[in-house]
Amino acid sequence: MLSIKNLHASVEDKQILNGLNLEIKAGEVHAIMGPNGSGKSTLSQVLAGNEAFEVTEGEVTFNGDNLLDLATEERAREGIFLAFQYPVEIPGVSNLQFLRTSVNAMRKHNGIEDMNAAEFMKLAKEVSKQVDLDPAFLKRGVNEGFSGGEKKRNEIMQALLLKPKLAILDETDSGLDIDALKVVADGVNALRAPDRAILMITHYQRLLDHIVPDYVHVLSEGKIIKSGGPELALELEAKGYGWLGIDDQAAANHG
Amino acid sequence: MKSASTLSNAFLQPAGQALPAALLTLRFDRASALADLILPTRKTENWKYSAKHLKLTDDMASTLPMDASAEAGDYNSGYTVVMVNGVVRPDASNYPTLEGLSIQRFGDLSEDDASVAADMLSKSISDQPAKSGSVNMSQLNGARFEDGLLIQLQPGTVLDQPLFLIHHTTASHSGSAYPCILVAAGNNSQLTVVEDYVSSGDCSVMVNTTTEFSVGDGANVTSVRLNTEGQSVQHMGTTGVRQQRSSRFESHSVGFGSTLRRHDLHVRLEGEGAECKLNGVVVTQGTQHYDNHTTIEHVAANCNSEETYRNIAADKSHAVFNGRIHIHQDAQKSKANMSNKNLLLTSGAEIDTKPELEIYADDVLCAHGATIGQLDKQSIFYLVSRGLSPRDAKVLLTMAFINELVEQIPVEQVRDTAHTGLKQFFDQAFKEV
Ligand SMILES: Nc1ncnc2c1ncn2[C@@H]1O[C@H](COP(=O)(O)OP(=O)(O)OP(=O)(O)O)[C@@H](O)[C@H]1O
Ligand SMILES: [Mg+2]
Numbered sequence: 166m167l168s169i170k171n172l173h174a175s176v177e178d179k180q181i182l183n184g185l186n187l188e189i190k191a192g193e194v195h196a197i198m199g200p201n202g203s204g205k206s207t208l209s210q211v212l213a214g215n216e217a218f219e220v221t222e223g224e225v226t227f228n229g230d231n232l233l234d235l236a237t238e239e240r241a242r243e244g245i246f247l248a249f250q251y252p253v254e255i256p257g258v259s260n261l262q263f264l265r266t267s268v269n270a271m272r273k274h275n276g277i278e279d280m281n282a283a284e285f286m287k288l289a290k291e292v293s294k295q296v297d298l299d300p301a302f303l304k305r306g307v308n309e310g311f312s313g314g315e316k317k318r319n320e321i322m323q324a325l326l327l328k329p330k331l332a333i334l335d336e337t338d339s340g341l342d343i344d345a346l347k348v349v350a351d352g353v354n355a356l357r358a359p360d361r362a363i364l365m366i367t368h369y370q371r372l373l374d375h376i377v378p379d380y381v382h383v384l385s386e387g388k389i390i391k392s393g394g395p396e397l398a399l400e401l402e403a404k405g406y407g408w409l410g411i412d413d414q415a416a417a418n419h420g
Numbered sequence: 421m422k423s424a425s426t427l428s429n430a431f432l433q434p435a436g437q438a439l440p441a442a443l444l445t446l447r448f449d450r451a452s453a454l455a456d457l458i459l460p461t462r463k464t465e466n467w468k469y470s471a472k473h474l475k476l477t478d479d480m481a482s483t484l485p486m487d488a489s490a491e492a493g494d495y496n497s498g499y500t501v502v503m504v505n506g507v508v509r510p511d512a513s514n515y516p517t518l519e520g521l522s523i524q525r526f527g528d529l530s531e532d533d534a535s536v537a538a539d540m541l542s543k544s545i546s547d548q549p550a551k552s553g554s555v556n557m558s559q560l561n562g563a564r565f566e567d568g569l570l571i572q573l574q575p576g577t578v579l580d581q582p583l584f585l586i587h588h589t590t591a592s593h594s595g596s597a598y599p600c601i602l603v604a605a606g607n608n609s610q611l612t613v614v615e616d617y618v619s620s621g622d623c624s625v626m627v628n629t630t631t632e633f634s635v636g637d638g639a640n641v642t643s644v645r646l647n648t649e650g651q652s653v654q655h656m657g658t659t660g661v662r663q664q665r666s667s668r669f670e671s672h673s674v675g676f677g678s679t680l681r682r683h684d685l686h687v688r689l690e691g692e693g694a695e696c697k698l699n700g701v702v703v704t705q706g707t708q709h710y711d712n713h714t715t716i717e718h719v720a721a722n723c724n725s726e727e728t729y730r731n732i733a734a735d736k737s738h739a740v741f742n743g744r745i746h747i748h749q750d751a752q753k754s755k756a757n758m759s760n761k762n763l764l765l766t767s768g769a770e771i772d773t774k775p776e777l778e779i780y781a782d783d784v785l786c787a788h789g790a791t792i793g794q795l796d797k798q799s800i801f802y803l804v805s806r807g808l809s810p811r812d813a814k815v816l817l818t819m820a821f822i823n824e825l826v827e828q829i830p831v832e833q834v835r836d837t838a839h840t841g842l843k844q845f846f847d848q849a850f851k852e853v
Contacts, residue, residue, distance in 0.1 A: 238809055241804070241805055246805075249802065255820065257817075258816050264806075274807070323806065
């Protein structure tokens with residue numbers, strides 16, 4: 166589904182990704198771990214099409230298409246979804262209006278007619294319950310005044326609503342209390358499907374207790390330096406990053 | 421270089437004489453006073469940004485004639501008075517008939533009522549010559565009006581529907597129009613007045629308006645002002661408000677039209693416990709130039725003022741906001757809140773904002789804030805990453821900037837017109853994507 170080859174990317178002339186390779190097939194769940202500043206969010210932003218990041222080398226194909234040729238909105242409509250590490254607050258734009266515009270943009274792309282307000286309301290209420298968000302949140306501004314945990318649940322709610330082919334979850338587990346972690350994990354597990362892939366960025370094994378990945382990768386200085394199965398995450402949890410030769414300073418920042 | 425110029429003599433010649441003596445006298449005095457004043461220049465403090473756009477050439481001086489074919493607009497369901505080029509067209513109007521309400525044309529006023537009108541005009545706070553000694557637009561209206569309305573509400577009278585005043589300027593040749601509206605709302609009366617400024621034709625014209633509100637004790641007056649005139653119109657508007665004890669005044673102004681618009685809004689809170697709320701939405705595009713100058717004077721104690729203006733400027737347009745709050749010495753326990761937020765959609769657009777506070781009382785709560793920003797890139801990315809087109813994302817964000825104010829407009833037809841106008845604005849402003 167997703168094939169990343171030798172990806173180099175920079176932001177404001179600072180090189181961040183340095184030859185990253187990754188293959189993800191439909192139905193798989195991949196976890197990426199790695200020290201702060203290693204480039205995990207950069208990878209997710211590049212995949213989603215944030216123009217602040219410049220791809221300087223390498224290629225990315227998504228279901229056979231050159232992903233880097235697609236505009237941000239085209240990537241979304243083709244099924245790429247990014248749950249932001251820091252969801253943006255947009256006062257004055259109601260969550261409901263935003264989500265309906267989004268769902269209808271996807272439907273239009275797939276040749277399906279618009280969902281009317283009533284139909285949409287019903288659907289939105291269902292998914293908000295699924296992530297344990299009071300439907301009253303739908304009427305508020307997008308992420309406006311949401312707590313950290315509420316923002317993360319709102320991201321998962323959007324994923325459930327938009328049913329992406331590839332869901333990239335950037336630290337969706339950070340800042341969640343134990344109950345919320347369970348809710349988010351249940352949401353992610355509900356997304357698991359044979360025709361869908363999930364790429365989770367996380368610092369913590371505890372999420373991986375709930376969502377068992379097929380592969381775990383370690384990202385350091387813009388490259389994947391080690392890949393393995395779920396046992397790799399346990400090993401990292403026990404030993405930290407030092408044994409992989411990642412410099413101690415970066416490893417000390419971990420978490 | 422040419423020395424500072426005065427107003428051409430052609431501007432000091434009103435056409436019609438069919439007015440009561442008191443008003444003729446007032447008009448004559450205004451014209452005489454104007455003769456020696458210079459036109460505003462960029463050195464005139466309150467015309468700093470707008471003087472260069474003001475065009476008062478001789479061809480603009482003649483009074484635009486009555487045009488019996490001018491359309492009244494779509495407000496036929498309610499109370500309407502249509503003024504064409506500053507003169508009332510009774511045949512196109514639909515006057516409310518209500519005990520306690522009188523709407524009279526200046527030409528029909530009794531001597532007593534004419535002195536009421538002249539008194540309101542001569543006391544008009546916005547009519548004082550600018551300190552700089554330059555021509556003031558409302559004085560020019562005073563020197564030129566041909567017709568006008570005196571709207572009087574007896575104490576306790578409540579108008580059940582908004583009164584629409586449709587000001588139609590016919591720009592089929594150059595000239596100017598000087599509508600003049602006086603509203604005297606008696607104690608505990610209530611009314612909503614909509615001033616809708618429209619135009620047809622595309623010759624250079626100026627419409628120069630005066631609107632005066634006298635708001636009695638406990639009265640509740642709402643003024644809605646909509647400007648959708650064409651691109652050949654210079655709009656010079658002045659609104660003066662005097663509020664008595666425990667009265668409430670609201671102003672909602674929305675502007676997209678005309679090439680140059682200047683609106684001076686001056687509210688005096690003269691009676692204890694009075695409160696006002698002033699909302700303004702301005703969107704500009706192309707080479708439009710909009711200048712809102714507001715003054716709120718807290719004269720009496722315990723008054724409350726709340727002001728919120730939003731400007732959005734696209735293309736090479738320019739918006740100016742100057743908000744002055746003057747709290748007099750005796751106005752203890754005044755509460756004043758002023759917010760002006762501005763959104764620049766292009767690098768070629770310009771917005772200037774200036775809050776001015778003069779506070780002479782010691783026990784007051786006064787807050788003000790002004791910001792100028794652009795659409796937030798992260799917000800656009802967030803929306804677009806959910807499949808919205810960049811254009812839809814920008815429209816949502818821009819709309820969010822002013823929606824709160826549009827939704828507060830208490831007259832549905834005006835909200836609808838605002839939405840239509842905004843949609844056209846967005847179509848134009850975000851055409852590139
Ligand atoms: N917009 C930006 N401008 C400048 N530097 C940036 C920008 N975005 C990211 N960086 C830098 O790029 C590097 C990688 O950042 P990134 O956010 O990808 O790290 P991360 O692996 O997600 O870290 P964390 O675990 O803390 O979320 C960091 O050094 C960061 O400061
Ligand atoms: Mg990150």
